[in-house]
Amino acid sequence: MTVELSNILQPPTSSETPVILAEKVQFAFGEGELRKQILFDVDLAVMPGEIVLLTGPSGSGKTTLLTLIGALRQLKEGNLTVLGRSLRGATLADQLHVRRNIGFIFQQHNLLPFLTARRNVELMFELHPEVPAAVAQQRAEALLRQVGLGDRLDYYPARMSGGQKQRVAVARALAASPKLILADEPTAALDSQSGRDVVNLLKSLARNEACPILMVTHDSRVLDIADRIVHMEDGRIQSSNQSPLMTATDSSA
Ligand SMILES: Nc1ncnc2c1ncn2[C@@H]1O[C@H](COP(=O)(O)OP(=O)(O)OP(=O)(O)O)[C@@H](O)[C@H]1O
Known part of the structure; x- marks a missing residue:
């Protein structure tokens, strides 16, 4: 053998x-x-x-x-x-x-209301200071496009539907490659x-x-x-x- x-x-x-x-x-x-x-x-x-x-x-x-x-x-x-x-x-x-x-997703999206979709996703990288800001920005944008929100990058949660907010939460959960x-x-x-x-x-x-x-x-x-x-x-x-x-x-x- x-x-x-x-x-x-x-x-x-x-x-x-x-x-x-x-x-x-x-x-x-x-x-x-x-x-x-x-x-x-x-x-x-x-x-x-x-x-x-x-x-x-x-x-x-x-x-x-x-x-x-x-x-x-x-x-x-x-x-x-x-x-x-x-x-x-x-x-x-x-x-x-x-x-x-771990990427956590809850029943309520738990997005921060005073941050745009893009910033809500980028926020995940605060737990990963080793990731350069430019990489975090690219990753957040790419994920939001993948969840179909390429045209909502700079929207605040209040201007999105429940499904769109939960899609931002999915992008956020996956951002740091959990x-x-x-x-x-x-x-x-x-x-x-x-x-x-x-x-x-x-x-x-x-x-x-x-x-x-x-x-x-x-x-x-x-x-x-x-x-x-x-x-x-x-x-x-x-x-x-x-x-x-x-x-x-x-x-x-
Ligand atoms: N912080 C807490 N202190 C005391 N009891 C709690 C606490 N959190 C949950 N419980 C009790 O623990 C039990 C299980 O709750 P848990 O939320 O895990 O159930 P679940 O299966 O997720 O229910 P659901 O589908 O309604 O969310 C319940 O009887 C609940 O009342």
Whole structure:
């Protein structure tokens, strides 16, 4: 058997290492009598390039799990490794490393109202001072063109529709070439067509950059973008499946 030197010198390829690995994750809000456990023994692995949707009833713990994965909350029980960093008892430096490498998209676009579309996207690079301003400007402009807003570069959020604002949020999330996108109900505030446009854009841009996505959604209209759907109930993962569309496509092949 021939063993390539490059295989010896290099660590396992990233395709073999989960971007997110949660093992027996528990989480509770409050202390003592007010303690309320929200997550129970959550196991989840997301591989590079995967698009995984997290569904489940209101209050089942989806957002809580997403914020733990995004290093926006402190994990105390169980193990959670994101982008190669263990988040249990993580230092602030580790948390910041993980956050800097994630593109976040929320239900509300969270654009700054006093900045233009272009400046809202460029703002991401304040977390990356190593990127020269001219490069940041070019990247912001190119992404806004890719999301179909080449003619809105200097518009303020107040002059854009909900779908356009969410497209700016997609451009912003992808600006600094994140290694993971976490999206929480990104289509909830949008009409059906705008919602589809936003997730299709997100999918194609993320695919171009081989960036995995973990998206919380109640929106049955966008389930077909998923490689896999993970369903949560009462703080537990109930099932993990291929998307209905993929299953339908497979069986018709
Ligand atoms: N800061 C908090 N303090 C106390 N309890 C909280 C806090 N945030 C969320 N919860 C509770 O944790 C549970 C899970 O909330 P979470 O937002 O994770 O659910 P979800 O599945 O994302 O719900 P939805 O689909 O409605 O957004 C809920 O019972 C909620 O009331």
